[in-house]
Amino acid sequence: MNRNEAEELFYSLKKELNSDCPLPLNKQKKEKKDYAYLKGIVNMLICKYKGEYSCDFAPKELTVITEDNFPVRVLPRRANGVFPSVTNPRAIWEIKEYYYTTTFGSRVSDSVYAAQLDGWELSEAQSQTGKSIKNYLIIDDYYTWWMKGKSYLCRLIDLMHIGLVDEVIFGREVVTRIPELVEEWKKDIESNRNSK
Numbered sequence: 533m534n535r536n537e538a539e540e541l542f543y544s545l546k547k548e549l550n551s552d553c554p555l556p557l558n559k560q561k562k563e564k565k566d567y568a569y570l571k572g573i574v575n576m577l578i579c580k581y582k583g584e585y586s587c588d589f590a591p592k593e594l595t596v597i598t599e600d601n602f603p604v605r606v607l608p609r610r611a612n613g614v615f616p617s618v619t620n621p622r623a624i625w626e627i628k629e630y631y632y633t634t635t636f637g638s639r640v641s642d643s644v645y646a647a648q649l650d651g652w653e654l655s656e657a658q659s660q661t662g663k664s665i666k667n668y669l670i671i672d673d674y675y676t677w678w679m680k681g682k683s684y685l686c687r688l689i690d691l692m693h694i695g696l697v698d699e700v701i702f703g704r705e706v707v708t709r710i711p712e713l714v715e716e717w718k719k720d721i722e723s724n725r726n727s728k
Contacts, residue, residue: 533672533673533674533703533704534631534673534674534675535569535631535632535673537703537704538569538570538573538629538631538672538703539566539569541569541573541704541707542567542569542572542573545572545573545576545577546572546576549576549579549580551575551576551579551580552579553575553576553578553579553589554575554589554590555567555568555571555572555575555576556568556571556572556575556590558629558631558632560632564632568627568629569629569631570627570629570670570672570703570706571612571627571629573706573707574613574625574627574670574706574710575589575613577706577707577710577711577714578613578615578710578714580711581710581711581714581715582615582714582718583718585615585616585717585718585721586616586617587613587614587615587616588613588614588615588616588617588618589613590612590613591610591611591613591614591618592610593610593618594606594607594608594609594610594618595607595610595611595614595618595619595621595624595665596618596619596620597620597657597661597663597665598619598620599661604657604660604661605653605656605657605660605661607624607650607653607654607657608649608653609646609649609650611624611625611626611650612625612626612627613625613627615714615717616717616721620663620665621665622665622666622717622720622721623665623666623667623668623713623717624650624654624665624666624667624668625667625668625669625670626643626646626647626650626668626669626670627670627671628640628643628669628670628671628672629671629672629673630671630672630673630675630676630677631672631673633673633675633676640676640681640684641684643669643671644684644687644688644691647667647669647688647691647696647697648691648696648697650667650696650697651667651691651695651696651697652696654667654696655695655696666698666699666713666717667696667697667698668697668698668699668700668701668713669688669691669697669699669700669701670700670701670706671688671700671701671702671703672702672703673703674703677702688700699713
């Protein structure tokens, strides 16, 4: 989506869902200051489908993997969101929306690097503990990725192929994909409860 499409979808869902989840603001100034559209859309959709489960939409702590209630791995970066909590989550995600970008700079390469770093950390943690945490990257802005950043887009596909990112979700795709993922996360938690 471009900024106008993201804004329209955001406000449409905000009106339809009337959600009580956090709707963060972007980091723009003056007339560009508004909601972070993609983050808000993702938050509202997760809130709608999570049911009784909790979700940390803006973790203030690092993600921790434990065994016998003892931390065995701490990820080096805070995620944009975790399900259901920062301790032994089923899923973490990073959201990158570049709707106000007019040039192509280091922020985009940083997002690729951050996704790669999270992937390596989660891969090592899984080999040590056997616990699998899904890693998602949710991105948007037509100009940034399709006009200027195709080489970085290819790197994101590579990250999926080598298993460092479970899925990259693009723009409007969140409307159909997020509900499916939330159902998968809930089933995973239920199956783990039933196997104990």
